[in-house]
Amino acid sequence: MEDPETDFLCGLLELQYGLPVQDSLKRCAQHVPWARGWPEDIKSFWNAEAFMWGHKIDTRIRKIIEDELQFLAGGTNLDIGCGAYSYIPSVGLDVSEKMLEFNERLTQRVVGNLEGFLPFADECFDSVTAILVLNYVWDYGKLFLEVRRVLRPKGIFMIVLYRGKINEWQRRQQVHDFSGKKWSLLLKEAEFTVKRYTKEGLMFLRGEKGIN
Ligand SMILES: C[S@@+](CC[C@H](N)C(=O)[O-])C[C@H]1O[C@@H](n2cnc3c(N)ncnc32)[C@H](O)[C@@H]1O
Structure with missing residues (x-):
């Protein structure tokens, strides 16, 4: 794993495009302090949504x-x-x-x-x-x-x-x-x-x- 935060953000983009990356993204989230527990944890869920909020x-x-x-x-x-x-x-x-x-x-x-x-x-x-x-x-x-x-x-x-x-x-x-x-x-x-x-x-x- 290169940089967990970058990997997580790239994975979120892939998820937007419908790619089946949720399980690997979940594992990756454990290494990103603001995303730990994603997507079940509400704070982490909304933290992740924040990156694309402007387009949502x-x-x-x-x-x-x-x-x-x-x-x-x-x-x-x-x-x-x-x-x-x-x-x-x-x-x-x-x-x-x-x-x-x-x-x-x-x-x-x-x-x-x-x-x-x-x-x-x-x-x-x-x-x-x-x-x-x-x-x-x-x-x-x-x-x-x-x-x-x-x-x-x-x-x-x-x-x-x-x-x-x-x-x-x-x-x-x-x-x-x-x-x-x-x-x-x-x-x-x-x-x-x-x-x-x-x-x-x-x-x-x-x-x-x-x-x-
Ligand atoms: C659908 S967004 C709406 C954001 C903004 N009001 C807008 O119009 O773009 C819902 C927001 O509610 C926040 N939220 C959800 N549950 C919350 C809670 N229990 N306490 C505080 N904020 C919460 C989320 O973090 C998110 O930013």
């Missing part, structure tokens, strides 16, 4: 989301599960340090897990965005409570989910595929006032925190 989401989709989120751009935004791309300047939190590294719109990078507590003080953000991420989070109930806690009164929680078929590789990580109606209900139960709409295969949920 259509620029048209990016533009629609970006336009919809502009109304939040003047405030302090926390982007949870920000990946390698944030749509407005944000404090970014993600389980993958590689995703954070490649994200150029972040004012602060925080490695963290959305299944736990958010490492921020109460009421310190004007808005929180969760873009193409909630379908990967088991304990969304706890996360909603945490989002409420870090949002200022009347703060906005903006969720975006893709309604089309996501690629098979990423679908392996998905833990829920709820309808828009169900997500609205869950947000209402977490005491957000909810407005839901769709645009070009994307579902937007805008939750507002009350003043209590």
Whole structure:
């Protein structure tokens, strides 16, 4: 083995082209600190995805989301599960340090897990965005409570989910595929006032925190 990291990255490319390299790649991952446990370990899985993230989401989709989120751009935004791309300047939190590294719109990078507590003080953000991420989070109930806690009164929680078929590789990580109606209900139960709409295969949920 020459350089395990280079071998691993080349193997990821081969996998993209459908070559049957998964078993050898798995062995190779054991020698790369940020990929150990790939693809089962979620941190390693998303670290590996980070290298090609720029090509994985259509620029048209990016533009629609970006336009919809502009109304939040003047405030302090926390982007949870920000990946390698944030749509407005944000404090970014993600389980993958590689995703954070490649994200150029972040004012602060925080490695963290959305299944736990958010490492921020109460009421310190004007808005929180969760873009193409909630379908990967088991304990969304706890996360909603945490989002409420870090949002200022009347703060906005903006969720975006893709309604089309996501690629098979990423679908392996998905833990829920709820309808828009169900997500609205869950947000209402977490005491957000909810407005839901769709645009070009994307579902937007805008939750507002009350003043209590
Ligand atoms: C499909 S990507 C979306 C990234 C970005 N929001 C975008 O629109 O391009 C999902 C992101 O959620 C992150 N993620 C998944 N599960 C997570 C968890 N439990 N805690 C923190 N981040 C997580 C992944 O690392 C990945 O960056």
